[in-house]
Amino acid sequence: MLPKALIAAGTALQLLGLASAGFWESTTHLFRQAPVELPQPPIEARMIVHENEWGVLSTISHKVPGVPFGNVLSYSDGPRGKSWGRPFFYMRSDDPTAQDARANSNASLAVTEAQTGSCRQRHYDEEDPNCARLALAGRLLEVPAAELPSAHEALFSRHPQMIDWPPNHHFVAFELHIESIRMLDQYGPHIEISADDYYSATLHESP
Ligand SMILES: *[C@@H]1O[C@H](CO)[C@@H](O)[C@H](O)[C@H]1NC(C)=O
DSSP states (O other): OOOHHHHHHHHHHHHTTOOOTTTTHHHHOOOTTSOSOOOOHHHHHHHHHHHOSEEEEEEEOTTTTTOEEEEEEEEESSSTTOOOOOOEEEEETTOHHHHHHHHOOEEEEEEEGGGGTHHHHTTOOTTSTTSOEEEEEEEEEEOOGGGHHHHHHHHHHHOGGGGGSOGGGOEEEEEEEEEEEEEEOSSSSOEEEEHHHHHHOOOSOOO
16 A cells, blocks of 8 residues: 555645656656656755655764764654654664764765665666765754654654663654755756755645
């Protein structure tokens, strides 16, 4: 069964004539006949962020000063079909990434369309510019108490195992507050996407 929200998102994009051939094939098989035009960059970025369940989150290491530390982490930008575009993470309080973020909140999340399987399906290498990828940079901050219900809704719906992670490991929710985005989705230079355009893009029809 197809998730209803995916169909909604797909339909919205198809109506706009924005769906890219192959982009959704791996998950929905809906768009084999879709036009080859790519979605608007902010929408495409939001689609990739929403489709994926994990990414590489890089911080400036406090252990090896000045050196980036990339960590493979699960994340969620909202329950499936309810993309908020806000990447939430759940990690042990003593995770190196959490420790780095407390010392220096500058962080960058890398995600790629390849994670959905659609690049190999279209015979594109992961580094081929046709295989869209992006880096979202900003501030990695602990989620304040008032926002925890949203963070937990986003995380636990996409990563049900997290609900049972042991409380004595002190898991903490973080959010990457995005300030700049660079995306490569075709031949040519990386595209800059403003945080405003990214956050205000509408991915799904209103619930
Ligand atoms: C974080 O990044 C900003 C640029 O966005 C830079 O001005 C600032 O110095 C960085 N902070 C630290 C602690 O490295």
